[in-house]
Amino acid sequence: MSDDTAQLIEEVNTENQSSVSYNDETVIWEGRPSQWVNIGSFLWWGAFLVVSTVLLVFWQSGLNEGYSQVITEAVYWAFCGLVGLSIFSLVYAYLSVRYEHTVITRNKIKEAKGITSIFRQELFCEISDIKDIHSPPAGLLGLIGLSTLVIETNDDDQPIIKIRAIKNRNQLIEMLLPIWRKLKIERKGYFGDR
Incomplete structure (x- = not known):
């Protein structure tokens, strides 16, 4: 793990925080798919x-x-x-693919897709709405160091969020899991209605 990744995980670490604020939109990860998906x-x-x-x-x-x-x-x-x-x-x-962009903050996942502003679609999902995170096999993209992250949610607009062809998927999971767990406990509890 590189020094930059370790520092980012340390900054994102929620164990030392009492709670995550609803308006804390600190970006923990952002990126777009590689053109290799094409x-x-x-x-x-x-x-x-x-x-x-x-x-x-x-x-x-x-x-x-x-x-x-x-x-x-x-x-x-x-x-x-x-x-x-x-x-x-x-x-x-x-x-x-060039205009597909995903931003993950401490509270939300924002997906933006669409080439022009007329067709651009921006979808937001609360991290506390995440049901599960999957790491499917990378397949041929794994040969060049890329992989996909699939996030299942309870959000009606985005039941599945696919972050395609990214590098360092495991570091993203390491950053996302502590925040997800903390928000899940704070806002819904492990045995919530969903």
Whole structure:
């Protein structure tokens, strides 16, 4: 464990505090997923883009001879549409992950998703509403040191919070567990209604 992580865990440690204030919004962790979660989309749409572009070039360089003008134009615009769709899909996949952001404070988990302010969605969940924390196997992302954290909650808006493709998942769990336990006891008790 690095010195910075140990210092952050020491700052977050709730054992020395009598209670956690409802308005204490000290950030204990924030981050966004790695673009590695898009590797499948990038490979699929990248291959689609290359094949569409090559076919378009072949079509324009003489493969279209012998066909009527209507068919030539239709095939040309179909290939152009496929190239445009590929580029749009690549950019959308990149931006959707780029604008996914999670902030964990001493009281809340805030998830923000959406590319523009029109489609941006911000969801808040109280840490005391957490039911369980799961650490699923990292799979292929584990080869590059990334993993996912899944948090089950009692919140109707966010029953499942997935913090995808992050580094140091275990340090995040170590920071989150003491706060969660303290808030669970203070605000609901272990044998609460949920």
